[in-house]
Amino acid sequence: MRKSGRIRLAATALLAGSLVLTACGGGEDDTSGDKPAQVKNEDQKKGSVQLDRPFEKPDLTLTDDNGEEYDLIEETKGEPVLLYFGYTNCPDVCPLTMSNIAVAKSKLSKKEQEQLKVVFVTSDPKRDTPERLDKWLRMHDPSFVGLTGEFATIQAGARSVGVHIEKSYEKKNGDIVSTHGAQLLAFSPKDDKAHTMYTEQNATAKVLERELPAVIKGEKP
Numbered sequence: 069m070r071k072s073g074r075i076r077l078a079a080t081a082l083l084a085g086s087l088v089l090t091a092c093g094g095g096e097d098d099t100s101g102d103k104p105a106q107v108k109n110e111d112q113k114k115g116s117v118q119l120d121r122p123f124e125k126p127d128l129t130l131t132d133d134n135g136e137e138y139d140l141i142e143e144t145k146g147e148p149v150l151l152y153f154g155y156t157n158c159p160d161v162c163p164l165t166m167s168n169i170a171v172a173k174s175k176l177s178k179k180e181q182e183q184l185k186v187v188f189v190t191s192d193p194k195r196d197t198p199e200r201l202d203k204w205l206r207m208h209d210p211s212f213v214g215l216t217g218e219f220a221t222i223q224a225g226a227r228s229v230g231v232h233i234e235k236s237y238e239k240k241n242g243d244i245v246s247t248h249g250a251q252l253l254a255f256s257p258k259d260d261k262a263h264t265m266y267t268e269q270n271a272t273a274k275v276l277e278r279e280l281p282a283v284i285k286g287e288k289p
Contacts, residue, residue, distance in 0.1 A: 115266070115275035116254070116289045122261035123253065125149070126225035130189070130217035133202035138215055140187065140225075141260070148284040149185045149255040151262070153226045153233055153248050155192035156204040161250050163208075165271050169252075170209040172276035180284050183257075186212045191226070191233040191248035193219050229253055229262060258286035 125141050132138040150169060154162035166188065173181055188205060190196035193216045201214030216222075219235050226233045226249070236246040252271045254264040264283060266275070279289035 115270045115272075115279055117265045117267065117270075118288060119263055119265055122256075122259075122263045123229040125255055125260050125262070126151075126228050128189070128215070128217075128221065128225040130215040130221065131198055133198050133205060133214035133216075135198045138213070140215070143213075144185050144187065144255070145260060146257050147185050148183055148257045148286065149187060150283075151187050151189070151229070151253045151255065152251075153189045153191050153222070153231050154250070155190050155236075155246050155248065156196050156200055157192065157244070157246065161268055165250070165252060165268070166205070166208040166212070168271055168273040168276060170212075171273040172280055173209060175277045176280060176284075180281060181211075183284050184280065187215060188212055189215045189222055189225070191222065192236045192246045193217055193222060194236060254283045256286040257284070264289060 125144070128140040130138055130140070152162075152165060152169075154165070156162070166186075169186055173184060173186070176184070186209065188201070190201060196214075196216050198214070198216060201216060205212040205214045223233055223235075229251075231249040231251050231253075233248040234246075236244055238244050250268040250271075252266040253262040254266070255262045256264075264279075282289045
């Protein structure tokens with residue numbers, strides 16, 4: 069169980085302004101996002117953020133919540149995918165985001181629900197075993213896929229899509245600090261690239277419910 073956690077606020081410089089990203093963990097404020105996303109100014113007023121330069125899907129082969137090898141690119145090829153990096157002991161941002169996705173997904177048609185794939189990659193693999201991921205994700209939606217593995221591999225994958233994560237560590241007082249960027253990336257089934265991104269502020273159930281049908285079709289929300 070989590071010993072402590074605090075929200076970090078982080079700002080990333082963008083092509084047309086500033087987009088605030090949030091990471092959960094403990095410690096001082098930090099900059100989130102190793103590869104700053106560039107967004108179109110007119111799209112910042114909408115729920116989602118449209119990326120000028122779409123991200124390729126991370127080349128990650130990890131262990132899923134069933135204990136099986138999972139090749140992210142091969143397993144999700146040609147499918148609409150929501151990808152999020154976080155950890156199960158997160159006190160607020162992670163469970164809220166996953167809950168919002170679950171609620172929004174439940175409002176979709178049966179066909180849309182079957183098409184959408186949600187993948188949660190842990191930023192705290194030392195504590196997030198396949199069993200732990202499975203138990204935690206089932207509280208949100210049994211269809212959600214959880215991935216764990218070597219931290220260095222996960223960190224490299226996160227960096228490739230502009231998400232900053234740091235290795236968890238224990239402070240002298242016993243508090244465990246775990247930090248990660250809170251971007252939710254939506255990959256199109258048409259080209260397997262992320263053209264759309266949601267931040268903690270706009271990844272609400274209402275926004276996702278409104279925009280996921282377009283994401284599932286590979287269209288701009």
